[in-house]
Amino acid sequence: MNYYFKSAVTSAFLLGTLTVNAQDLSRKIPADAMAVMTIKGNNFLELMSAEEFNNTFIGKEMFSKLAKEQNNNYNSVEDFGFNLSSSFYYYNQTNDSVSYNCFLAPVKNLAQLDKVFEQSGKKFSINGKQRTFFNADSSKIMRWNDEMLLMVLADGRSAYFDRPEIRERFGMSAIEIPQAEVSADTAATVTDAVEVTDVAAASDGVMDASEVMVEEPKPRVRSKKKSSHAAKSRKTKLKGKKSAKKSYKKKPVKVQPAEEVYMDAAEAAASAAAAVDSAAAVVDTAYSYYDDKNSPYYKDKKVKTAVVARWTVKMIDDAFTGTDQNSILKNADFTKNIDQKAEATIWVAGVEKLGKAFMPSTPYLKDFNFLSGYGTANAKLYLEEKSIRISSAMTFGEEMGSVLRKVHQRKLNKAFLKYVNEDKLIGYMAYSMDTKSYLQEYPKLVSKIYGSLYSDEIGMATDLFSLVLDEEAISKVIKGDGIFIFNGLSQKEVSYKSYDYNEENFETTEVMKTKKETLPDFLAMISTEDTRLINKLIAYGVKKEVVKSKNSYYEVTIPKSPLALYFTIKEGIIFLGTDATEMEQIVSNTYQAKVSGRHKSALLGNNYAAYFSPKRLAGKIPAEELGSPAKIEKANKTLNSLGDIYIRSYPMNGNTFAGEISMDTPADQKNSLKYLFSVIENLK
Numbered sequence: 001m002n003y004y005f006k007s008a009v010t011s012a013f014l015l016g017t018l019t020v021n022a023q024d025l026s027r028k029i030p031a032d033a034m035a036v037m038t039i040k041g042n043n044f045l046e047l048m049s050a051e052e053f054n055n056t057f058i059g060k061e062m063f064s065k066l067a068k069e070q071n072n073n074y075n076s077v078e079d080f081g082f083n084l085s086s087s088f089y090y091y092n093q094t095n096d097s098v099s100y101n102c103f104l105a106p107v108k109n110l111a112q113l114d115k116v117f118e119q120s121g122k123k124f125s126i127n128g129k130q131r132t133f134f135n136a137d138s139s140k141i142m143r144w145n146d147e148m149l150l151m152v153l154a155d156g157r158s159a160y161f162d163r164p165e166i167r168e169r170f171g172m173s174a175i176e177i178p179q180a181e182v183s184a185d186t187a188a189t190v191t192d193a194v195e196v197t198d199v200a201a202a203s204d205g206v207m208d209a210s211e212v213m214v215e216e217p218k219p220r221v222r223s224k225k226k227s228s229h230a231a232k233s234r235k236t237k238l239k240g241k242k243s244a245k246k247s248y249k250k251k252p253v254k255v256q257p258a259e260e261v262y263m264d265a266a267e268a269a270a271s272a273a274a275a276v277d278s279a280a281a282v283v284d285t286a287y288s289y290y291d292d293k294n295s296p297y298y299k300d301k302k303v304k305t306a307v308v309a310r311w312t313v314k315m316i317d318d319a320f321t322g323t324d325q326n327s328i329l330k331n332a333d334f335t336k337n338i339d340q341k342a343e344a345t346i347w348v349a350g351v352e353k354l355g356k357a358f359m360p361s362t363p364y365l366k367d368f369n370f371l372s373g374y375g376t377a378n379a380k381l382y383l384e385e386k387s388i389r390i391s392s393a394m395t396f397g398e399e400m401g402s403v404l405r406k407v408h409q410r411k412l413n414k415a416f417l418k419y420v421n422e423d424k425l426i427g428y429m430a431y432s433m434d435t436k437s438y439l440q441e442y443p444k445l446v447s448k449i450y451g452s453l454y455s456d457e458i459g460m461a462t463d464l465f466s467l468v469l470d471e472e473a474i475s476k477v478i479k480g481d482g483i484f485i486f487n488g489l490s491q492k493e494v495s496y497k498s499y500d501y502n503e504e505n506f507e508t509t510e511v512m513k514t515k516k517e518t519l520p521d522f523l524a525m526i527s528t529e530d531t532r533l534i535n536k537l538i539a540y541g542v543k544k545e546v547v548k549s550k551n552s553y554y555e556v557t558i559p560k561s562p563l564a565l566y567f568t569i570k571e572g573i574i575f576l577g578t579d580a581t582e583m584e585q586i587v588s589n590t591y592q593a594k595v596s597g598r599h600k601s602a603l604l605g606n607n608y609a610a611y612f613s614p615k616r617l618a619g620k621i622p623a624e625e626l627g628s629p630a631k632i633e634k635a636n637k638t639l640n641s642l643g644d645i646y647i648r649s650y651p652m653n654g655n656t657f658a659g660e661i662s663m664d665t666p667a668d669q670k671n672s673l674k675y676l677f678s679v680i681e682n683l684k
Contacts, residue, residue, distance in 0.1 A: 025104050025148050028319050029091050029328040034354050036328060037090040038338070038345045045085055047383060047673035050078050057681040072119045081112030082149075091328075097160040098311055101153040110146040130320065138309035143316050150319055156308040170303050173296040333376050342380040343673075351377050351394065373400030375655075383672035386665050387643070393658040401655030403445060406437040408607045408652055413527045415571055416483050417603065419586060421594050426620075427612035430483040430603050436475035476530035483603070486612075487521040487579070488620050494562040517562045518622050523577035531569055550580070552587040608649040608659070614642035641666070641682055 029036060053059050054076050063074050078084065083106040093100045107113055110129070117124055117133065124133040124142075133142040142151045160166060167174055328334050337347050348354055351374035375395035382389040396404060412432045420428070494517050499508045528534065538554060541547030548555045553568035553575075566583040567576040575586055585591040595603075602609040618639035626632045643664030650658045669675040 024087055025089060025106055026087065027327045027329055028104060028148065028150075029089060030093055030319075031326040031328055031330055033091040033093050033328050033349065035092045035346070035348045036334065038347075039088040040340075040343055041083075041088065042085045043341075043343045043383070044673065047671045048677070050076055050084060052674075053077060056677050057684060058677065070119050070121075079112060080116055081107060081109040081114075083108035093315075097157055098308055099155045099157060100312065100315060101155075103149075103151040105149045105151075107144055107146055107149055110144075113144060113149065134309075137305055138312070139305075141309070141312050141316060143320060145320070150316060152312050152316060154308050154312040156304050161304050167300075170307060172300045172303050337378045337380075339380055341382060343383050344381040346379045348377040350375055373397040383676075384665075385671060387662050388665065388672045388676065389660060389662040391658065391660045393656055396655045396657065398655060401652070403441045404657060405652045406441060407433050409437065410434040410480055412481050412483070412603055412609075413479075413525075413573065414604065415573060416525050417595050417600065418593050419523065419525065419575075419591055420483075420485065420599070420603075421592060422596060422599055423594055424487055425485050426488055426616045427486045427610070428483060428603075429486075429610040430481075431608050432481035433607065434475070435478055435480035436471045438480065439469055439471040439474060473530070477528055477533055479527040479529060482524065482526040485523045487523065488617070489518055489622065490521055491516045491518055491622050492562050493517075516622070516624065518625055519563050519578065521578050523575065523579070523582060526574045526576075528569070528572055528574050534569065534574070550583075553583045555580075602646060602648055606648040606650055608647070610645075610647040612645045614639040614645070638679075638682060641679055 026038070054063075059077070066072065066074050074080070082088075086106040088106070089102075089104040091102050091104070093102065114131065117131075122133055124131045129145045131144050135141075139155070140151065140153050142149065144150070161170075161172070164174060166172075331349070333349075334347055337345065339345065352371045355371035355374070373396050375397060377392070377394040379390060379392040382391070395401075410432045412430055416430070493514050495512050495514050498511050498513045500511050501508050538547060541554075541556070542549060546557050548557065550566070553566055556565040556567065558565065564578060564580070565576060566578070566580050567574065568583060568587055569575070570587060575583065577583055582591070599611065602611065618636045621632075621635065623632055626635055643666055645661070645663045647661045648659060650660075665672045665675050669678070
């Protein structure tokens with residue numbers, strides 16, 4: 001599937017979801033789901049009809065691809081048989097033994113959906129109104145009726161099936177997998193050749209859902225032109241469990257110095273053939289272990305596949321015949337975060353819980369929990385008239401929430417706004433945190449994450465950290481708030497050493513050449529209260545001739561770098577930038593500032609704020625960085641088509657931390673969804 005087809009399928013899938021009176025399948029999602037994604041089709045259809053989508057570049061590409069792959073003609077996304085004005089869901093349900101990734105879609109026309117499967121060559125069983133499809137190894141099972149389609153991708157967890165008592169329960173063997181040491185080229189011939197057949201096809205479309213059919217491995221076809229040594233090697237197979245446990249190791253080979261090796265062509269050829277045959281014997285052994293139907297590994301894989309498939313079928317049976325009593329709708333946090341205005345929503349039951357579920361179960365990571373204290377989380381997509389917006393929020397435990405509230409209690413220095421001119425900037429990034437609180441709370445966070453694993457070591461390290469650092473003194477030097485303003489790109493001609501080679505006398509001559517370097521133009525500001533240490537560093541830099549005084553500001557010399565940096569300290573602010581003229585204006589109080597209410601609100605009302613204007617960057621990227629005129633034109637066209645981008649994080653509200661990223665929709669666009677499609681089409 002190429003990129004366009006994948007995008008098309010995704011876009012078609014995005015055309016489905018919830019209305020107040022529409023078919024809603026959220027009741028089918030189990031209460032213990034760890035994550036749920038909701039796509040609201042009615043909201044999408046209000047912005048773009050199915051007919052309009054069919055005529056988009058993505059829609060046409062999708063139908064063209066399907067016509068080639070399946071030899072059929074689809075004219076509309078409505079031909080797939082789904083209810084596009086209802087809700088589509090993805091959810092994850094994970095326990096200690098299996099992880100289920102589930103896709104739930106509302107069905108509008110059962111006959112049309114059956115036709116889609118038939119024309120794609122997928123065989124399925126029929127039981128009344130229910131249809132069931134199994135892929136080759138039953139890791140993907142789909143069932144549908146006239147109300148819904150449920151697709152489940154199941155993955156048996158190795159940590160569970162590797163436990164001795166579990167292996168004993170299911171009759172699996174406790175063996176060690178042999179590690180055959182072969183060269184990279186030889187190892188490439190050892191492929192995962194376990195082939196399984198379509199379960200439904202194996203039983204002519206009717207089967208017991210608990211059965212899993214696995215096709216026997218195909219015999220390997222080897223060339224008859226082999227030496228007698230190779231023939232003997234092929235007979236060296238694993239014999240029983242004892243042979244399966246055997247490890248194969250390379251014997252060290254002593255290589256003689258080149259001058260002591262004497263070998264004619266015949267001897268060399270014979271030696272090479274013997275080496276190839278020896279390697280083939282090792283490959284044969286490894287291959288037979290993983291694909292021989294009598295090998296323990298192969299048998300264990302069949303058992304695991306069958307067990308997981310039976311559990312998956314049971315789970316699907318419950319979804320289709322259950323009473324919905326244990327529905328996710330009984331989870332107050334889930335229902336609270338349902339927003340009818342959002343086109344898409346992702347909800348996570350618990351970030352810490354999710355992290356533990358997928359953390360590798362190794363002895364070293366058993367007690368490691370870097371997400372300790374993280375609670376529920378959600379993200380929502382809004383396609384509004386004037387902007388595309390993604391909001392997110394995460395809750396924390398009381399201990400973690402208390403830490404974050406202390407760290408984020410500082411606001412951005414208002415004096416920064418005197419040196420912000422939005423007419424010339426392309427973007428900015430500002431942050432505000434309390435350095436003293438951070439240094440005081442950081443050891444607690446480290447101890448919480450690693451303490452259970454390395455309690456003694458972490459305890460000593462955090463005590464040393466607190467002993468060495470003077471949080472009060474450091475917080476006066478660097479208070480914890482700052483802003484970085486990006487003003488664009490510029491080119492500077494720099495000199496560098498090169499060497500010319502004279503082919504006549506074989507001599508090289510050192511020459512100086514020039515080239516253009518693309519450099520960023522920026523201004524950064526950091527709040528400070530105590531400048532004594534900084535003044536000492538400046539004096540030391542001047543003494544070592546890496547800092548030059550420029551009348552109330554300084555220039556930093558960076559060896560072998562074309563980037564010139566200037567800095568000064570004024571009004572409790574450390575200024576660092578690349579423009580000498582701008583630095584002169586700052587120290588002489590002649591800098592012209594301009595900040596709109598929108599930017600003031602973003603900078604002063606949030607702990608983190610960022611802004612980027614793609615339009616202002618258009619035409620300012622040097623041609624040498626982009627290459628051909630066609631690439632330059634395409635890059636500038638894309639930048640000009642994008643709206644201004646804003647990122648912000650809001651102050652802590654109780655134990656909830658929230659943020660948002662948004663992009664303005666150009667005034668000439670009808671709505672945000674159609675605007676997105678136009679951007680995608682421009683990128684083709």
